[in-house]
Amino acid sequence: MGALHAAHAALIKQASNENDFVVVSIFVNPLQFGPSEDYLRYPRPLDKDLEICERMGAALAFVPRVEDLYAAPQQAFVEVGRLAEHLCGAFRPGHFRGVATVVAKLFNIVQPDRAYFGEKDYQQLQIIRRMVQDLNFPLEIVPVPTIRDADGLALSSRNAYLAAPERAAAPVLQRALQSVRRVIEDERCADASVAKSYGLRVLEAEPLVRVEYLEIVDADMQPVQQIKGEVRIAAAIYVGKTRLIDNVGASL
Amino acid sequence: MGALHAAHAALIKQASNENDFVVVSIFVNPLQFGPSEDYLRYPRPLDKDLEICERMGAALAFVPRVEDLYAAPQQAFVEVGRLAEHLCGAFRPGHFRGVATVVAKLFNIVQPDRAYFGEKDYQQLQIIRRMVQDLNFPLEIVPVPTIRDADGLALSSRNAYLAAPERAAAPVLQRALQSVRRVIEDERCADASVAKSYGLRVLEAEPLVRVEYLEIVDADMQPVQQIKGEVRIAAAIYVGKTRLIDNVGASL
Numbered sequence: 391m392g393a394l395h396a397a398h399a400a401l402i403k404q405a406s407n408e409n410d411f412v413v414v415s416i417f418v419n420p421l422q423f424g425p426s427e428d429y430l431r432y433p434r435p436l437d438k439d440l441e442i443c444e445r446m447g448a449a450l451a452f453v454p455r456v457e458d459l460y461a462a463p464q465q466a467f468v469e470v471g472r473l474a475e476h477l478c479g480a481f482r483p484g485h486f487r488g489v490a491t492v493v494a495k496l497f498n499i500v501q502p503d504r505a506y507f508g509e510k511d512y513q514q515l516q517i518i519r520r521m522v523q524d525l526n527f528p529l530e531i532v533p534v535p536t537i538r539d540a541d542g543l544a545l546s547s548r549n550a551y552l553a554a555p556e557r558a559a560a561p562v563l564q565r566a567l568q569s570v571r572r573v574i575e576d577e578r579c580a581d582a583s584v585a586k587s588y589g590l591r592v593l594e595a596e597p598l599v600r601v602e603y604l605e606i607v608d609a610d611m612q613p614v615q616q617i618k619g620e621v622r623i624a625a626a627i628y629v630g631k632t633r634l635i636d637n638v639g640a641s642l
Numbered sequence: 643m644g645a646l647h648a649a650h651a652a653l654i655k656q657a658s659n660e661n662d663f664v665v666v667s668i669f670v671n672p673l674q675f676g677p678s679e680d681y682l683r684y685p686r687p688l689d690k691d692l693e694i695c696e697r698m699g700a701a702l703a704f705v706p707r708v709e710d711l712y713a714a715p716q717q718a719f720v721e722v723g724r725l726a727e728h729l730c731g732a733f734r735p736g737h738f739r740g741v742a743t744v745v746a747k748l749f750n751i752v753q754p755d756r757a758y759f760g761e762k763d764y765q766q767l768q769i770i771r772r773m774v775q776d777l778n779f780p781l782e783i784v785p786v787p788t789i790r791d792a793d794g795l796a797l798s799s800r801n802a803y804l805a806a807p808e809r810a811a812a813p814v815l816q817r818a819l820q821s822v823r824r825v826i827e828d829e830r831c832a833d834a835s836v837a838k839s840y841g842l843r844v845l846e847a848e849p850l851v852r853v854e855y856l857e858i859v860d861a862d863m864q865p866v867q868q869i870k871g872e873v874r875i876a877a878a879i880y881v882g883k884t885r886l887i888d889n890v891g892a893s894l
Binding site for chain 2: 459462464465466467468469470471472473490491494495498499501517520521523524525526527528
């Protein structure tokens with residue numbers, strides 16, 4: 391969606407190191423925004439984005455207009471089923487349908503051999519992986535680890551919305567996720583509600599924060615009661631009016 | 643879906659004449675059958691099918707097993723929206739979702755430059771065209787006109803289910819559609835319910851026939867009240883236990 395930051399830059403750089411010809415798609419996709427969301431005010435610093443693409447070794451930036459991708463009212467959509475039921479999918483109806491549909495379009499237009507997606511949007515990554523598997527797209531999905539500021543805040547284009555006190559409060563999200571991870575891994579806590587309560591306490595201590603969800607899920611993005619094996623701890627919070635998401639892995 | 647007959651043969655032949663390398667997919671797709679439909683008894687004469695493919699100039703037959711295309715429970719689907727609301731879509735819930743999903747898979751596996759579809763399944767043809775347009779599949783859909791027996795019955799693998807008296811009754815479907823077309827084109831009848839009543843009368847005169855639907859639709863597969871310009875007259879009937887469909891174009 392553009393508004394490229396250092397994590398996008400690292401992702402493009404990695405793609406350039408591993409491939410002969412890298413295409414970056416830059417498209418703020420209306421189909422994945424809800425009616426009350428930030429589609430109109432989402433940042434679109436195209437010149438700066440193109441400069442980053444070039445500097446990181448991209449061969450081509452694909453920057454379609456809305457009317458290029460949605461010439462007629464869209465009637466065919468990719469639906470992703472239960473992977474989209476919880477976490478962000480529960481709070482952003484139609485969001486992942488919009489994501490999966492535009493990614494299918496971009497795959498068919500660009501026809502990449504590999505496509506790189508950041509782990510910060512973990513549910514999105516799992517959904518795209520499943521779409522590729524279930525619809526037999528002839529390409530490989532490469533996940534790229536989340537990049538964080540020194541205080542732990544995951545890089546996101548939406549961090550630009552944060553006023554100074556909000557920016558100072560925002561790292562509480564990563565601290566909360568880490569506190570859940572430690573309860574699971576260091577204290578061998580298998581009870582998901584107990585583990586979550588540690589993270590919620592951390593978040594609720596921060597007055598600028600409103601919690602949307604904090605969940606512990608399996609690889610199918612289904613909430614677990616008893617933790618066993620690999621899980622993902624994922625949360626969405628509002629800091630002021632800005633919605634932030636993050637996630638970490640844990641295993642027991 | 644295999645069980646190839648003379649209309650499939652003509653379609654393959656046309657594809658061979660117009661392309662360097664023709665792939666025929668043969669796959670009875672469980673995802674497009676309802677629980678009470680004929681998935682299990684659908685004919686699968688593979689040796690005969692392969693012989694026809696070869697004779698008509700196909701270079702490759704792609705014959706996946708069910709577990710090749712549906713290794714894990716399918717979670718991602720292509721949904722086709724309002725084009726699937728009426729006609730067969732109304733009577734076969736999930737059918738066109740199953741068709742669109744398997745065709746998307748086949749497109750991604752085979753990666754054809756052109757794909758040939760018969761006009762007998764007209765709603766399917768329109769849905770596939772729309773899917774290709776909306777999801778930007780890099781290929782061209784080529785429609786192939788319906789082929790009929792001398793008495794007007796459209797060729798269909800399901801004609802093999804018909805007992806002799808049913809086979810004798812089945813051409814009433816095409817006669818009914820033609821009677822609607824004539825009322826529209828020759829008598830300039832713009833009222834769809836009046837035009838339909840002519841076709842329904844023809845069908846209801848045949849005791850072996852039960853009508854599922856007879857509809858006059860626009861290019862978006864929406865029923866019209868007032869006929870103007872190009873329309874499609876489509877019907878589905880049961881002759882005994884065998885479901886048959888057919889359609890004709892008309893314009894006013």
